[in-house]
Amino acid sequence: MRAFDYTRASALPDAVAADAKLIAGGTNLLDLMKLEVETPDSLLDINRIGLDLIEPEGDGLRIGALVTNSDCAADPRIRKDWPLLSKAILAGASPQLRNKATTGGNLCQRTRCGYFMDNRSACNKRQPGSGCAAMGGFNRIHAILGASDACIATYPGDMAVALSALDAHVVIAGSGDARTVRVRDFHVLPGDKPQFENVLQKGEVITGVTLPAPVKGQHIYRKVRDRASYAFALLSVAAVIRMDQGRIAHAQLAFGSLAHKPWHDPRIEELLTGETPSTALFDKASDLLLENAQGHGANDFKIPLARRTLAAVLAEATGV
Ligand SMILES: Cc1cc2nc3c(=O)[nH]c(=O)nc-3n(C[C@H](O)[C@H](O)[C@H](O)COP(=O)(O)OP(=O)(O)OC[C@H]3O[C@@H](n4cnc5c(N)ncnc54)[C@H](O)[C@@H]3O)c2cc1C
Structure with missing residues (x-):
């Protein structure tokens, strides 16, 4: 170091x-x-600037950027009304890590691509213009959606996938007025500038995340990983599904570890809403999700795995 x-x-x-x-x-x-x-x-330690409270905001909640993952997951309001968030956080890392990890830091965590984390490898994200060793390399954990020739890394976190499904917002302070960005728009696709992972500008600080009003329904976070604990997702599905008289009355979904950002496709929610659940419908949902999916060799398995995982989540939520 x-x-x-x-x-x-x-x-x-x-x-x-x-x-x-x-x-x-x-x-x-x-x-x-x-x-x-x-x-x-230079490092600037922001642990003592406040921003460590979870407070009501309108019909929702504001989670301070310095709230730890443990405190967020354990908050009784979140457990009751936004259980998806609690479940996603608890699916991540270990208790010791969650005791230190913060809301802001979790959103900004970087990819687990082995080539990014190895200084001797070509990596356009770490060193723009140097190439992408993951392309044609060991890319089992890498992206099948939204990747580019420059980068096939994924955003690896769990919390942000739930926040994307819940349509939470990130609150950002800078030299001007504070601004608010949907979590769905906070992380960006790699394009030809994979060194940029989110929309934070130099000098900006995340001050918190706001949750909109609770959505009633089944809150499911399904994380597929190599071992039962303490492992990053190979892929994950975050879902809030509400049934009414045998039909899907409301659906919010996001997907983790498939792309450089938590993946949200509003077409899937539109397809499901108002429909009677069936395996044929779940297949159509997967067709939309995976329409432009592309494997890179070692991660080809993610395409059928995503299909099966989405079907399993929808079956669990709808009782089909
Ligand atoms: C062994 C291991 C296993 C893990 N497993 C998982 C897992 O399964 N799922 C999962 O989701 N995560 C997992 N993690 C990642 C962990 O969740 C993150 O490391 C953690 O959330 C980062 O938060 P932090 O507060 O420690 O961030 P830091 O390490 O302090 O910071 C991370 C980045 O965020 C920036 N930053 C921090 N706060 C702010 C702010 N308020 N505004 C702007 N920028 C900010 C920092 O400058 C830095 O670039 C794992 C980590 C380890 C080490």
């Missing part, structure tokens, strides 16, 4: 427009610094 300066911020204005890399729980950043994938000269 390279030497760096360390400063502790005491209030949000210290952090906004700071000429330093922000550190919250440090569970992702410090690992990347040890690997010298990230080499900041």
